Amino acid sequence: MNDLVLTEYDQSILAGEQGHAAKMALSILAKMLPVFGTDRFLDISGAHIDSSLFQGDATLEYAEKLVSLGANVSVPTTLNVGGVDIHGWKDWSVPAEWAEKSHRQMQAYQKMGCVPTWTCAPYQTSHKPTFGQQIAWGESNAIIFANSVIGARTERYPDLLDICAAITGRAPAAGLHLTEHRAGQILVELIDIPHAVQESDTFYPVLGHYIGSISQARIPVIENLEYTPNEDQLKALGAAMASSGAVALFHLIGCTPEAPTRAAAFQHREPEKTLKVTRDVLRTAFTALTTTTSTTLDLVVLGSPHFSFDEIKQLAPLLQGKSRHPDVQFLVTTNRIVRELAKSAGYLSMIEDFGGRITVDTCILTSPMLPTSVKTIMTNSAKYAYYAPGLLETAVVFGSLEDCVYSAVEGRVIQNDSLWR
Amino acid sequence: MDTQIKGTPLVPGEATAPLLVSQEPLSFWGGYNPVSGEIIDRRHPLSGQFGTSHILAIPGTRGSSTTTAVLLEAIRNGVAPAGFVVTDQDTFLTLASVVADEMYGYVIPVLHITQDWFNNLKSGQKARITAEGVLIIS
Numbered sequence: 001m002n003d004l005v006l007t008e009y010d011q012s013i014l015a016g017e018q019g020h021a022a023k024m025a026l027s028i029l030a031k032m033l034p035v036f037g038t039d040r041f042l043d044i045s046g047a048h049i050d051s052s053l054f055q056g057d058a059t060l061e062y063a064e065k066l067v068s069l070g071a072n073v074s075v076p077t078t079l080n081v082g083g084v085d086i087h088g089w090k091d092w093s094v095p096a097e098w099a100e101k102s103h104r105q106m107q108a109y110q111k112m113g114c115v116p117t118w119t120c121a122p123y124q125t126s127h128k129p130t131f132g133q134q135i136a137w138g139e140s141n142a143i144i145f146a147n148s149v150i151g152a153r154t155e156r157y158p159d160l161l162d163i164c165a166a167i168t169g170r171a172p173a174a175g176l177h178l179t180e181h182r183a184g185q186i187l188v189e190l191i192d193i194p195h196a197v198q199e200s201d202t203f204y205p206v207l208g209h210y211i212g213s214i215s216q217a218r219i220p221v222i223e224n225l226e227y228t229p230n231e232d233q234l235k236a237l238g239a240a241m242a243s244s245g246a247v248a249l250f251h252l253i254g255c256t257p258e259a260p261t262r263a264a265a266f267q268h269r270e271p272e273k274t275l276k277v278t279r280d281v282l283r284t285a286f287t288a289l290t291t292t293t294s295t296t297l298d299l300v301v302l303g304s305p306h307f308s309f310d311e312i313k314q315l316a317p318l319l320q321g322k323s324r325h326p327d328v329q330f331l332v333t334t335n336r337i338v339r340e341l342a343k344s345a346g347y348l349s350m351i352e353d354f355g356g357r358i359t360v361d362t363c364i365l366t367s368p369m370l371p372t373s374v375k376t377i378m379t380n381s382a383k384y385a386y387y388a389p390g391l392l393e394t395a396v397v398f399g400s401l402e403d404c405v406y407s408a409v410e411g412r413v414i415q416n417d418s419l420w421r
Numbered sequence: 422m423d424t425q426i427k428g429t430p431l432v433p434g435e436a437t438a439p440l441l442v443s444q445e446p447l448s449f450w451g452g453y454n455p456v457s458g459e460i461i462d463r464r465h466p467l468s469g470q471f472g473t474s475h476i477l478a479i480p481g482t483r484g485s486s487t488t489t490a491v492l493l494e495a496i497r498n499g500v501a502p503a504g505f506v507v508t509d510q511d512t513f514l515t516l517a518s519v520v521a522d523e524m525y526g527y528v529i530p531v532l533h534i535t536q537d538w539f540n541n542l543k544s545g546q547k548a549r550i551t552a553e554g555v556l557i558i559s
Contacts, residue, residue, distance in 0.1 A: 024523065031519045035431050035512050050486050056455060056494040062524060138486045158489035158513045160520050216446065216483060217509070246446070246483040291463075365451070387485075390451040390461045 004033060005040040013168060021071030025164035029172070032161065036172035046129050046152075047077040047166035048122050050138025051159045052109045053366050054083030054102035062160060063108035066167070073166040077114040078122040080139045081306075082106040085361045085369070092359070092369035102367070112167070118361040119335035121235065121305040123150060131257055134177055136165035140242035141235070141305045141383065147249040149234050151257035153177045156248045176249055182258060183267035184221035184251050186214075187274045191224070197279070197419055198227040201236070202286075202400040205382030207277065208240025210285035214275055217246040221265045223253050232311050239305050240382035283420035289385040289398035295413040297397070298374040300324075300404045303333035304363055304381040309341045316347040318405045319354035325411030329374070330356035333363040356408075365391050378413060380404050423559045426538045430554035431511070432518040434530030436504030437549045440558075441475040442542045443467045446509075449495075450487035458500030476548050477502040478539065481509030492517035496527060504530040504550045508539050532556055 012018060013026045033039060054060060083102030084094060110116050117125055122137075123145045129135050129152035137143050137154040138161075146152040155175040157165065165171045175181050188211055190198075197203050211220050220241070229237070229252075241247040251259035259265035302315065312332065324330045332351060334342075339360050342348045351358060364370055364377075365387050378397040379385055385398040399407065399415045407414045443466050447453070452462035458473035472495075482488045492514065495501040505514050510533065518529045530550045542558070549557040 028516075028519055028523060032512060032516060035510050035515045037510060051490065053487055053490060055487065055490040056497070058493045058497040058524070059490045061497075062493070062520065065524065140485050143486070156486060156512075158486045158516050160489050160493065161512075161516050162486075217481075243485070246481075387451040389463045393461075 003039055004030060010041060010170065019070050021066050021069035022168055024066070024069060025167040026170065028161065029164050029168065029170060033172050036155070036174040038172050038174040040173045041170040042134060042173040042177060043169055044134045044136045044165055044171045045075055046133060046135040047073065047075055047162060048080060048137040048139060048142055049077060049109060049114055049162045049166060050080040051163045052079045052082050052106055053159065054098070054105045060101050060105045063105050066163065067108045067111050071112045071167050073113045074169040075166060076127065077166040078117040078125070078127045079109055079114045080142070081120050081362045081366050082118055083362060084367050085359050088359060089367070089369065093371040094367060094369050098368055112163070114166070117335065119306050120363070121308065121335070124308050125337065134171070136162055136171045138162035141239035143248050144238035144242045144250065145235055147176055148238055148251065148256050156246065182249060183219065183269055184265045185218040185272050186220045187271035188220050188222045189224055189274060189276050190222065191276050191278045193277070193279060195226060198225060200419055201233060202380065202419060204229060204233040204237040205240040205380070206282050206286045206289070208237040209244050209289055209382045209386070210277065210281060211275070212241035212243060212245030212247050215241065215245050215247055218272070219249050219251070220247065221251045221253065221259065221262070221271070223262060225252060225255065228255055232308055235305055236382065243383045243386040279420055283417065286398065286417060286420055289382055290396065290415070291389050292376060292395035292397060294376065294395070297328050297376050297378055297407055297411065297413050299329045299331060299370065299377045300408040301331045301333065301364055301377055301379050301384060302381065302401070302404065304365065304383040307332050307334040307338065309338050312338065312342045312347050315401065316350040318402060319350055319356065322354060322409050324355035324408045327411050328408045330354065330408045332356060332358045334358060334360060336360045378404055378407050423557050426534055426556040426558070428532040428534040428554050428556055431515045431531040431533050432528060433552055433554065434504070434528040435550060435552050436476055436530050438474055438476045438503040440478050440542055440544055440546045440548045441467060441470055441472060442478040442544045444480065446480045446483040448483050448485050448488055449491040450485040453491055453495060455491050455494035455498055455500065458495065472502040473500045475502050476504040476506060476550065478506040478542050481507050481511035482513040488513045489517040493520055496521040496529060497525060501529060504532065506532050506534055506542070506556060508534065508536050
């Protein structure tokens with residue numbers, strides 16, 4: 001602690017003058033400074049808390065300890081998903097004890113003054129950060145979106161630390177907070193990828209899955225994209241990279257704010273490595289996201305990251321005049337605001353008429369909501385596809401939105417890989 | 422003949438246990454069962470092995486920021502690895518250990534070593550992490 005460069009404010013916190021909770025939070029942050037490679041903090045003006053996720057008694061005890069010490073966030077702070085759909089959990093297989101403890105943990109973070117957004121896509125709410133803003137965010141897909149697409153600045157803050165930054169308004173002056181650490185490291189060259197592939201929604205999670213698996217924690221720069229992806233495509237690209245790798249920032253030349261040119265994206269340095277992405281490479285990545293060759297299907301699930309209003313708007317017409325097969329459940333995970341908008345716009349009833357359901361506040365990876373009878377799931381989300389086999393012990397099939405709907409109707413897996421041939 | 426590897430302690434502490442080694446980083450969320458201690462990332466080379474009572478040697482963590490919460494839970498449940506040897510400045514493993522100390526007075530050492538030394542580590546080797554940050558392989 002003696003080697004740290006602390007402001008008077010930092011010292012007053014550590015002396016306990018700003019309350020017990022702030023003291024605990026900054027003590028934890030201070031022990032982390034050397035690992036972040038710095039000896040000082042900087043101010044942040046926003047936070048997003050992933051610690052709201054109930055993982056068991058330890059995370060609940062941590063939250064309730066902070067509350068008992070009088071914790072309050074000192075900057076505007078949004079909340080990631082919790083461990084339970086507060087009003088809808090009884091419709092699913094969530095154990096009552098899990099629901100009760102998850103809810104307690106969610107309430108603890110609300111008591112600290114966080115905004116109950118309950119979403120893993122806070123960048124699609126009104127609490128979106130701005131270019132250049134220093135923030136401390138948890139949730140890997142939110143981190144990569146904030147850094148890459150918005151140009152806000154956050155490190156990959158783990159659960160338990162995000163709330164320490166929110167309480168103190170301080171974060172390590174290191175890593176992606178600083179311009180010099182935001183330069184691209186790996187060049188990703190798209191080679192002969194047809195325009196039709198570049199436009200398709202499925203291209204982005206597949207490309208992201210591949211880049212993440214190779215890039216790991218380095219910063220990739222994507223070149224030769226001739227199409228301007230929409231926000232949801234960028235969201236899928238980042239979420240996939242942050243699942244198969246630890247990517248917290250990517251640049252897309254001509255699209256993302258810190259990459260008007262290749263030279264700008266690399267801050268005039270040379271790439272460490274070049275990845276050449278052909279259709280063959282993408283086909284291999286697409287195939288790797290599926291873990292079974294069986295066509296039996298129990299659940300189609302969409303919405304990791306949480307489905308946006310635009311994604312629901314895209315889905316609804318595909319469902320019109322159709323019904324899901326009685327053996328296949330159909331689920332969309334999103335947040336309460338999007339659900340209310342979908343309801344007002346008439347899309348919610350279209351999903352319900354199809355036989356589908358919407359879950360809010362949480363998702364299938366963070367709430368034990370699926371019955372054990374669900375053995376195979378199909379999704380258009382690379383993040384769901386990446387994590388489901390380990391977390392849920394299910395087989396998984398990755399496919400386009402259209403194939404997901406088609407499979408739900410037919411009651412068996414239908415997967416079209418013509419895009420990659 | 423013992424091999425002594427001088428590392429940098431990210432979290433100082435002591436541990437003695439056999440090594441479990443992989444060159445692949447691991448996400449604990451979706452990769453480690455905090456109730457049983459099993460490594461459950463089915464795409465990971467250590468899938469099916471148990472981290473409990475081992476010193477886990479991995480480059481670092483990857484993916485989800487929930488890794489720290491899962492590891493804290495595993496520590497509370499007594500099924501976390503006895504220590505970590507890493508080649509990254511891994512903030513996730515370090516934080517879980519720092520918070521476990523704050524909450525439960527229980528420290529799991531996290532030792533950083535260079536890639537050259539790491540390449541010589543093998544699963545099953547008997548290992549000890551000392552308070553001074555030395556990894557002793559026998």
